[in-house]
Amino acid sequence: MFFLGCFATATAAAAAAEVAAPVPGYVLDNTEVREIHAASLKRDYQLYVALPDSYRASERRYPVVFVVDAGYAFPVARGIASRLHRHAGMEEAIVVGLSYAKGDEGVYSRRRDYTPSVPRNGGYRSDMPGRPAAFGEADAYGRFIATEVFPHVAAHYRADMRRKIFVGHSYGSLLGLQVLLTRPNTFEHYILGSPSLWFDRGVMFDREKAYAAAHGDMPASVFFGIGSRETLAPGKQRSRAEEDADMVADLRDFHGALAAHRYRGLATTLKVFADEDHASVFPLVLTHGLRAYLKQK
Structure with missing residues (x-):
């Protein structure tokens, strides 16, 4: 009985140890995480970096894809970029994901960093107790990318900084438009999905008009994409409010405004x-x- 008791105790201990042992997480191949302090914003972020398959064995420089909303978008962008190279002959690229600010909830961080203005209609609640809702820092965040993220990437990787691609979706596309309408040559190519052009009563339409009044050129290429179902529900009257927005119609209008102003150096595509x-x-x-944008072999 003594030996049976010892065996049972040992078995139970082993089972408990097995249960308590941490299960390792899945790690994406050829990826790195770098900490970066945004001195201008007084916040900390992370850069998620995916290197091309050939990076370690080559000496060449690669175009760089910068993607916001990195928690979701980085692994998607990494996978698609890799698959396009392996199976469709597209050239390889470094993919850099820009995280939300450390210590912030995702909604809080993206509302603040990606939106171009403080909404005039208000009505937003903060998702972080004890902190007021924050909006309208897209211009400052765009400067952080250009003046702090770009030098960091250029210093640590063989990046072709003459071929930079911005990728954003929804609020992330508002950030891209803010950069496009203030410092368009920050990126050579913009991929803007489903931009929230209803935001702040269509403020980006006003900013495009202001840009056109002061500039005749816009040196960049832009790919706009949106889903056909991002339209106004039947029976509703269209407006520039989130609940009554026809995002497809808004994007067609914005794309039409860019075309009407005939900016030198601007090439655009819109796909629904x-x-x-x-x-x-x-x-x-x-x-x-x-x-x-990327070349095909």
Whole structure:
């Protein structure tokens, strides 16, 4: 009985140890995480970096894809970029994901960092207790990317900083438009999916008009994509409010305004993806947007 008791105790201890042992997480191949302090914003972020398959064995420089909303979008962008190279002959690229601010909830961080203004209609609640809702820092965040993220990437990787691609979706596309309408040559190519052009009563339409009044050129290429289901529900009257927005019509109007102003150096494409909605369309926008810029063998 003594030996049976010892055996039972040992078995139970082993089972408990097995249960308590941490299960390792899945790690994406050829990826790195770098900490970066945004001195201008007084916040800390992370950069998620995916290197091409050939990076370690080559000496060449690669175009760089910068993607916001990195928690979701980085692994998607990494996978699509890799697959386009392996199976469709597209050139390889470094993918850099820009995280939300450390210590912030995702909604709080993206509302603050990606939106171009403080909404005049108000009505937003903060998702972080004890902190007021924050908006309107897209211009400052765009400067952080250009003046702090770019030098960091250039110093640590063989990046071709003459071929930089911005990728954003929804609020992330508002950030891209803010950069495009203030310092368009920050990136050579913009991939903008389902931009929230209803935000702040259509403030980006006003900013495009202001840009056109002061500039005749816009040196960049832009791929716009959106799902065909991102339209106004039947029976509703269209307005520039989130609940009554027709995002497809808004994007067609914005794209038309860019075309009407005939900016020198600007090349744009707009594609509406059939049977896709706001939640499902991003991988298609990214795939077609990369094809529109990266070279094919």
